[in-house]
Amino acid sequence: MAEQGEITINVTNIENTEQIIGQLMDDYSDDVLHLVFTYVRNQTTAEDLTQEIFIKCYEKLDQFNHQSSIKTWVYRIAINHCKDYLRSWHYRKIIVSERISDYIPSKSKMIDEEFISKNIANSLTNAVMNLPVKYREVVFLHYYEELSLATISRITAVNINTIKTRLKRARELLKNQMKKEV
Amino acid sequence: MDDPFDNLKHSMKKDFEGFSFSEERKNAVKETIRSKQSHPELHSWKEETLISILDSLQDASKHGYDISTQLFRKNERSFESNEGQLYTLLHLLENKKILTSTWSDDRKYYSLTTKGKKYVVACKHRGPQQSALLKNLIEEASL
The missing domain is CATH 1.10.1740.10 (RNA polymerase sigma factor, region 2, helix turn helix motif)
Structure with a gap:
């Protein structure tokens, strides 16, 4: 950090x-x-x-x-x-x-009035915000906060391997969603 | 593109622009902290105040206002311009079974319980054991 x-x-x-x-x-x-x-x-x-x-x-x-x-x-x-x-x-x-x-x-x-997707950048945010909370959490901490997996593990009290799995699963979910949209 | 989240930081930063914790919100936090900070002061004045309150109830039961004027006469000014605190304390003492109360004429009359009377006696003796007892009570009552 x-x-x-x-x-x-x-x-x-x-x-x-x-x-x-x-x-x-x-x-x-x-x-x-x-x-x-x-x-x-x-x-x-x-x-x-x-x-x-x-x-x-x-x-x-x-x-x-x-x-x-x-x-x-x-x-x-x-x-x-x-x-x-x-x-x-x-x-x-x-x-x-x-x-x-x-x-x-x-x-x-639409999740929040402030979060209506306007362009491509925003639609990525939107997609993340639509993920189930356990994926949203690790994605936000890892990609936005740029925290190490060890730190994420410490602050969320989730096992590090679980975090790895969730990140992988989150990437899959997002890719599928984007494929659907295209 | 291998990682779909590569742009996330950039994307979210843009979305969060202008979304910040306002000065009003910060002040509200500070305000709450300040009001919480005035609470520990209870510790410092309670020993004497507590004795005064218990003492004033020794002969007869009294209602809150009566207690407060009596404290005032004794020059006990802990509750000055903060009278509400007295009722909080009375309530706590009631919960600790030091005081008991009855309603009559739309007023709540407080009196000492047996436990309360023991405390008064303990206060008078002021031995090391008693004062530990009192300190304990004060600590509990301040929570």
Whole structure:
């Protein structure tokens, strides 16, 4: 993971945790927001969850043990938070049933209003966003974040071989989809 | 093209353009943190405050406002301009079975339980064991 200007974490002083979180947000909040978006596929939800994630970071900061980089640590919290959300009762009962109404044919390709495909580049994003979450996750972390498989394994708590398999499967899914479109 | 995801980074970067975590959102986080930070302060004032509250209930049961004026008279100002905190604390003490409450005339009257009375006695003695007991309670109540 590219880490220029890593901030030093010193939690002995309670007052400066607020500053640390401020710094973390300045450095990583956009990255976290994009990461969260790939899981939840809704802009407002992504923003809400990102907010909660940084509050969580504040609460857990004393548990950061310097074994990983702070960015990896923040990502791990973010990913766990997203998965909790996707597993939540609210999401499964309310959001998913709202989604069903989206599956009228004309809208089926549209995930979020901001994500209507306009050109070739965007249609690739769209295709990725349409993948099942377990593939979307590894594709995003590997190709967009350019994280090593070992790091992905660490932050998602998924075995490295499983990740390799998922990447391979994701490539197949995408190729098939593109063949269909052509 | 071997890897269909080769262009992904470029493609997504373009899509994410302008999609960023706003200053308002950041401030909301900081605001929440600040309100959470004022919470640990509970630790610092509670020992005396707690004793005052328990003490004020020793003779008779009282309602919240009564307790608060009595604290004020004792020059215990922890709840000044933050009266709501008193009720949170009372509620916690109730949960810990230190206090019990009854409703009468639309007011909630708090009184000491047997456990609560033991705490008051313990507070008065101030032996090392008692003060550990008290500290424990304070820690639990601050959560």
